Amino acid sequence: MPLSELQANSSGHEQTDVPGLHGYWSRMTAALSGKSSGHNSEFHRDRLLLHVLGLGLEQTTQYLLQNHPGFTEFQDWAFATAGKPSGNTIARLKNLYEDAPLPQDILSLHEQVSNMPDVLSAEDLQHWSEHGFVILNEAVPATDCAEAAQTIWDALGAKEDEVASWYHKGHANIMVQLFQSPAFDKNRRSLRIHKAFAQLWGTADLWASTDRCSFNVPEKPGHVFQGPDLHWDVSLYQPVPFATQGVLYLTDTPPEQGALTLVPGFQHKLAAWLDALPANASPREEDLHALGSVPVGGKAGDLVIWHQALPHGSRPNRGKKPRIVQYINMLPSHLQVHETWL
Structure with missing residues (x-):
């Protein structure tokens, strides 16, 4: 539940608006081309974004370095590599980037772990x-x-x-x-x-x-x-x-x-x-x-x-x-x- 359930995709799930993903792609594209990107200040959130999407930092960086993709191509690669994100993943990222409420499944997990x-x-x-x-x-x-x-x-x-x-x-x-x-x-x-x-x-x-x-x-x-x-x-x-x-x-x-x-x-x-x-x-x-x-x-x-x-x-x-x-x-x-x- 801390990771996989958040990234597992239920049948027919079509959500593609992933909070933070376009910003990450934009910062990395700028940084890899030698431009100022603000990447350092967003490093921790970027790291959490990749973690919850089920993507490795090294594999993602290498893909960007070798392919220089546009955003749609990058998103397609991310989904093909680790699966489309679930509703819980989207909700948790909205909490991270927009301070939206956490989904009940995640709150219940946190309570379960706290009470162990x-x-x-x-x-x-x-x-x-x-x-x-x-x-x-x-x-x-x-x-x-x-x-x-x-x-x-x-x-x-x-x-x-x-x-x-x-x-x-x-x-x-x-x-x-x-x-x-x-x-x-x-x-x-x-x-x-x-x-x-x-x-x-x-x-x-x-x-x-x-x-x-x-x-x-x-x-x-x-x-x-x-x-x-x-x-x-x-x-x-x-x-x-x-x-x-x-x-x-x-x-x-x-x-x-x-x-x-x-x-x-x-x-x-x-x-x-x-x-x-x-x-x-x-x-x-x-x-x-x-x-x-x-x-x-x-x-x-x-x-x-x-x-x-x-x-x-x-x-x-x-x-x-x-x-x-x-x-x-x-x-x-x-x-x-x-x-x-x-």
């Missing part, structure tokens, strides 16, 4: 406060993980029992630009996941992300880890606002198997560390592992959520199987985004 028993314990929340990350065990059932993992295997043309199929030029980077799948949507709809994010954000009124996946194969001669290594996905302009990121392990992933790696507690240290750097230093080019990086393994179905101020990334896979994950996040309608990139 907590899935993160007091100890979990203390760990989050101190270390900036938390593990939600059994966020989704093992069967749902297996279905999502198989979707990735199939998309890559690889087989779990054929090691040679894991390696080819298309696997140079661990990221898999795969976004649309009923298996992925089922995980995005997980009420346990929604509740965990609601506990961290303090509200159930959240939007589920349409994020990509990754397939990190074991290193071997001629195939070394290509990253991404430790990094941030947010401007380091201070103060870095609170926000979450998350990764769902689709298979059992011990620490040595290319597990998520981060620097625990660095959300409390980032500002002082930046101030202590030499004037000409580039913080993103520093040895971030020296700050105390730690791999965070997990079982299939475990979700790791971290504070966006933590340096994070994957790591070389020294195990025997690929690390297979689905990125999942949830965000509120309004979020501070610094326009100054540092």
